[in-house]
Amino acid sequence: MKKRILITGISGQIGTNLAYNLIDKGFEIFGIDKRQNTWTNDLTTVHQDLSSRYDNFTDGLGCLDYGKVDLVIHLAANAKVHELVEYPTRALDNFMMTFNMIEYCRNNNIPIIYSSTREVYGDIQRYITNEADASFHTTESPYSASKISGEAFLYSYSKCYGLPYICYRFSNVYGRYDNDIERMERVIPLFYEKIKNGEPITIYGEDKVLDFTYVDDCVAGISSGVDKILTGEVQNKTFNLAHGSGNPLRTVADVFQEELGVKADLSFEPSRVGEVTHYVADISSAKKYLGYEPQTDLVNGLRKAAAWYASQSK
Ligand SMILES: NC(=O)c1ccc[n+]([C@@H]2O[C@H](COP(=O)([O-])OP(=O)(O)OC[C@H]3O[C@@H](n4cnc5c(N)ncnc54)[C@H](O)[C@@H]3O)[C@@H](O)[C@H]2O)c1
Structure with missing residues (x-):
């Protein structure tokens, strides 16, 4: 059963x-x-x-x-x-x-x-x-x-x-089914939408390094x-x-500018209260016990996400 x-x-x-x-x-x-x-x-x-x-x-x-x-x-x-x-x-x-x-x-x-x-x-x-x-x-x-x-x-x-x-x-999980940004603002689909629409983007924390999954x-x-x-x-x-590697938020804006062929209007502000600004996961336990092997790095993941967002707006 x-x-x-x-x-x-x-x-x-x-x-x-x-x-x-x-x-x-x-x-x-x-x-x-x-x-x-x-x-x-x-x-x-x-x-x-x-x-x-x-x-x-x-x-x-x-x-x-x-x-x-x-x-x-x-x-x-x-x-x-x-x-x-x-x-x-x-x-x-x-x-x-x-x-x-x-x-x-x-x-x-x-x-x-x-x-x-x-x-x-x-x-x-x-x-x-x-x-x-x-x-x-x-x-x-x-x-x-x-x-x-x-x-x-x-x-x-x-x-x-x-x-x-x-x-x-x-x-920081991103990809399919994350673009309902009216309900929940997530940085990756939000950046995609703003760059696509020619709207300015604020990056909170220029030196923030996070592990995007x-x-x-x-x-x-x-x-x-x-x-x-x-x-x-x-x-x-x-x-x-997580993926087990760190990337600045800036990379997200860079990859989407390239994918969309649009130059973004970027500005920087300090990180907001309560936010984590540096994190890279040690994923060795997940590898050992679950056979976990992440397949998609940030640049490739953002390209896949961009393709999915584009398919949704058709
Ligand atoms: N996505 C990420 O990057 C991330 C990172 C760290 C932890 N998490 C955790 O993983 C889980 C799933 O995340 P997600 O990104 O899919 O979030 P999400 O907001 O997309 O999904 C959470 C769901 O919970 C539902 N929910 C909220 N309050 C409820 C309530 N009172 N009764 C019934 N349903 C309720 C919401 O309607 C929503 O559909 C969450 O617990 C989140 O805290 C997510």
Whole structure:
């Protein structure tokens, strides 16, 4: 019988890409999201706000019955760092969503995959960041606090109740299904749109160096974890999932200028409050335990992303 996987946040960028990958691999996928998917109606989705306070976790949250579930992949979150500096109650919502999902998993004996972030390392100005370097002492923003507290809850559930988990720390994922910039401003599709339309671009942090991850690499890393947590081969581990190399934001503008044949009007401002300005992931654990090998460097990833954005505006 097909394994049935619940993806929370399925209408988002990573959720949409991951759902297609797992359906192709033969899994039955159903999702929960509080909103409609921008790009497709193909993915079976229950519309529910996961940040409410629920009392019953037995078959689903509240009075809903999700049916048989073999694995939960918890992606739902308010995922924009700067937005959560302005509206910190959205960070509290992140925490409630995570609590609800791990309680649901505990009550129903379901393993969970949790989506954390490189923000848990803080802005430590250190290149090559190992999984052990995360610390609440370096928490830069309410978003980071919401993710680090989610991780703490996850680890405590594993210790106290034997809940099996994999935790991923993602970093600047870009590519297909990320261009709904009216809902969520992401730097890569935003730069593409602005350069295409001849609008000025502000780069916050000229010397910012980040680890950008092409979405297919990110999905391949999660997908491998899905196989391995279901067989029990890998459990209770935390992985950096990124490309493993650092690039300045400027590169994004340079590649899109070249792809679009347009000269951009660039200006520079200091990084904004709460932002991480230097990060390169140590991906050796993901390589060792998940066979993770990122395939797409930034320049090639941006070219693929540009081709996809162009196909969307036809
Ligand atoms: N994309 C990245 O670069 C990146 C980097 C680090 C961490 N992450 C984490 O990975 C996960 C997925 O990221 P993404 O880029 O796909 O984000 P996204 O915003 O595209 O998707 C998140 C989804 O969660 C849903 N959601 C938010 N609040 C909800 C609620 N109360 N109830 C139900 N659904 C709700 C949203 O509607 C959205 O569809 C998030 O947890 C994010 O914090 C992403």
